[in-house]
Amino acid sequence: EVQLVVSGGDLVQPGGSLTLSCAASGFSLSGSTIHWVRQASGKGLEWVGRVRSKAYSYATAYSGAVKGRFTISRDDSRNTGYLRMDSLEIEDTALYYCTRVPVPNSWRFDPWGQGTLVTVSS
Amino acid sequence: QSALTQPASVSGSPGQSITISCTGTSSDVGAYNYVSWYQQHPGKAPKVIIYDVSNRPSGVSDRFSGSKSGNTASLTISGLQAEDEADYYCSSYTTTATGVFGGGTEVTVL
Numbered sequence: 740e741v742q743l744v745v746s747g748g749d750l751v752q753p754g755g756s757l758t759l760s761c762a763a764s765g766f767s768l769s770g771s772t773i774h775w776v777r778q779a780s781g782k783g784l785e786w787v788g789r790v791r792s793k794a795y796s797y798a799t800a801y802s803g804a805v806k807g808r809f810t811i812s813r814d815d816s817r818n819t820g821y822l823r824m825d826s827l828e829i830e831d832t833a834l835y836y837c838t839r840v841p842v843p844n845s846w847r848f849d850p851w852g853q854g855t856l857v858t859v860s861s
Numbered sequence: 862q863s864a865l866t867q868p869a870s871v872s873g874s875p876g877q878s879i880t881i882s883c884t885g886t887s888s889d890v891g892a893y894n895y896v897s898w899y900q901q902h903p904g905k906a907p908k909v910i911i912y913d914v915s916n917r918p919s920g921v922s923d924r925f926s927g928s929k930s931g932n933t934a935s936l937t938i939s940g941l942q943a944e945d946e947a948d949y950y951c952s953s954y955t956t957t958a959t960g961v962f963g964g965g966t967e968v969t970v971l
Contacts, residue, residue, distance in 0.1 A: 786952070786960035800957075802862065803862065846913060847897055847909055848899070849909045
């Protein structure tokens with residue numbers, strides 16, 4: 740079965756750090772761009788950032804809301820992507836999804852992981 | 862990057878057709894044919910139903926169709942069914958090589 744499994748969500752204090760993992764099974768992530776998307780409770784989807792494949796020099800990009808605080812990376816040998824979150828703010832509380840765009844020159848997030856909950860609270 | 866603009870809610874009776882709009886700018890929706898649509902049922906992860914403006918993934922009903930004109934993309938659901946009741950989100954690639962989503966549209970089947 741083709742799936743992404745997201746893990747690492749937790750309760751963390753404001754100013755704290757957390758790293759999420761996104762492990763692929765049933766397919767190789769190596770040629771794909773990995774994206775992270777979050778959704779606060781009762782709210783819409785928000786694009787967080789992405790890391791491209793080795794062919795594109797693992798280039799990263801982030802939303803303005805997280806730029807400078809979040810870092811996206813990948814380890815193709817482990818078929819896994821990561822989202823490192825530093826200087827967490829209460830507004831970062833959300834369900835975090837990972838997904839991928841499987842081929843270049845297309846805009847299609849498929850599949851999606853099940854999401855992991857990050858709660859930022861004192 | 863501001864969120865794309867979608868109507869908060871759209872409703873229709875079974876069998877009817879509804880259309881959801883997604884309005885952006887020349888820096889996102891209007892820039893490329895890289896617009897996709899996602900269906901999300903409560904408590905579930907989103908699922909792609911349209912990509913690259915009008916392409917349907919294998920296994921997605923042909924009752925779903927997409928189009929674009931200028932800075933506005935549209936999703937049409939024909940022959941509305943009870944199972945179509947869900948939240949729908951558009952997404953676009955942008956000229957700064959980032960992504961953006963719409964605010965989401967709640968579809969109600971009357």
